[in-house]
Amino acid sequence: MFKANTKYKIKTTEGFKPFEGILRKYTDRLYRFELNDGTIVKCSKGHGLLTDYGFKRADEISYDDCITGKFIKQIAFREGNFPVYDPVGVEGNTYLQPNGIVSHNTEFIGSGATLISPAKLGNMSYINPVRKQDQVDFYEEPKPGHTYFLSVDCARGMRLDYSAFVVVDVTNAPYKVVAKYRSNEVTPLIYPRFIYNLGKYYNDAHVLIEANDVGAQVADAVLTLGYENMLWSTSKGRAGWVLGLGQGSKLGITTSTPVKRKGCSNLKSLVETDRLIIEDYDIFVELTTFARKNELSADSVFEAEPGCNDDLVMCLVLFSWAVMSDFWKDITNIDIAKDIYKDKEQDEEGDDGAPLGFATINTYETFTEGDDVWHVVDPELPSWFDEVYIGVVDDDW
Numbered sequence: 001m002f003k004a005n006t007k008y009k010i011k012t013t014e015g016f017k018p019f020e021g022i023l024r025k026y027t028d029r030l031y032r033f034e035l036n037d038g039t040i041v042k043c044s045k046g047h048g049l050l051t052d053y054g055f056k057r058a059d060e061i062s063y064d065d066c067i068t069g070k071f072i073k074q075i076a077f078r079e080g081n082f083p084v085y086d087p088v089g090v091e092g093n094t095y096l097q098p099n100g101i102v103s104h105n106t107e108f109i110g111s112g113a114t115l116i117s118p119a120k121l122g123n124m125s126y127i128n129p130v131r132k133q134d135q136v137d138f139y140e141e142p143k144p145g146h147t148y149f150l151s152v153d154c155a156r157g158m159r160l161d162y163s164a165f166v167v168v169d170v171t172n173a174p175y176k177v178v179a180k181y182r183s184n185e186v187t188p189l190i191y192p193r194f195i196y197n198l199g200k201y202y203n204d205a206h207v208l209i210e211a212n213d214v215g216a217q218v219a220d221a222v223l224t225l226g227y228e229n230m231l232w233s234t235s236k237g238r239a240g241w242v243l244g245l246g247q248g249s250k251l252g253i254t255t256s257t258p259v260k261r262k263g264c265s266n267l268k269s270l271v272e273t274d275r276l277i278i279e280d281y282d283i284f285v286e287l288t289t290f291a292r293k294n295e296l297s298a299d300s301v302f303e304a305e306p307g308c309n310d311d312l313v314m315c316l317v318l319f320s321w322a323v324m325s326d327f328w329k330d331i332t333n334i335d336i337a338k339d340i341y342k343d344k345e346q347d348e349e350g351d352d353g354a355p356l357g358f359a360t361i362n363t364y365e366t367f368t369e370g371d372d373v374w375h376v377v378d379p380e381l382p383s384w385f386d387e388v389y390i391g392v393v394d395d396d397w
Helices: 118-123 191-201 215-224 257-272 281-288 311-323 326-332 336-349 385-389
Strands: 002-004 009-012 015-018 021-035 040-044 048-051 054-057 070-088 094-096 102-104 131-133 136-138 148-153 163-169 175-183 206-209 232-235 241-243 290-292 302-304 366-369 372-376
Touching: 040 070, 118 281, 148 191, 148 215, 148 311, 163 191, 163 311, 175 191, 175 281, 175 311, 191 206, 191 215, 206 215, 206 311, 241 326, 257 311, 257 336, 281 290, 281 311
Parallel strands: 148 206
Antiparallel strands: 002 021, 009 015, 009 094, 021 040, 021 070, 048 054, 048 102, 070 372, 094 102, 131 136, 136 175, 148 163, 163 175, 232 241, 290 302, 366 372
């Protein structure tokens, strides 16, 4: 559930900043950190906290870390089904908790209705781009001999919806997102030159443009500029639109319901089998709110939850629709679907056939806080612990 914000600002390390709203999700594990000054930090397992090594998820933090410059005295966790509330879209992506701890917005764990499973979303991470220019986030510069795919979503540039594109390195599997762009101000007159320049920059990338509404105009303009490596689609009657040239071909692809369903299915397979590496924060956020429109209907389409965006995700939906097509296999000699199927077969062959219902039982030291029972993580403390807490720590440690 997302509640938009237009009134308040949130405190950050650089003063009060605007933010988009508050998102409520559920997590299956909460963490509790007791710091050397008595500060208690409680958060979900995927929440980002500032350590001496940069931001880390709570479930990746150990006793060797410091949280916002403070040593960790104890780490504990609880398991169950807990609601979490976090600010979304904080300018600068960080905010201060009341206790002075620097957090990275935000905890996103998804739900049963999201395209990508909550378990996978919980394990995804994001990094800072190596550089930013003209609203493009660059994660990798183009490499000689590498092949790139530029997937484009178009809007009217009236601050109502976003134009977006994603650049993916498709030289080998796993594919990897290497750049992304999103703007609600760029117009259909300016956008084609932008696409042309980025496509040329990334080794004459294959360009697929969503041709709904103004997208057809943008695609024609990019072709008019002389860009040659454009992707086309053709109708196969009842079989729907497919990637490739033929009678009645058109530039780009119209995002019909069958195209979107196929693209969503392919994207899910690529992400959950680690065939597509995504380390961009904005894409990650969109994936956590890209959910089935009607949770009760398996035939319902996926789209952004109310108050959220899916422009970057839709670029990846079109990309996924294209790269698992027969035409793409023919021009690249990469059959990603076959690779996924082989891995699935190997996983099934490697199953030891252990009966369901048995699992390793871990025992942890526990303590209670009110009605809550917490399990202490790894009571074995780091080598420096005695030096830091000498004369301070009681016999319970």
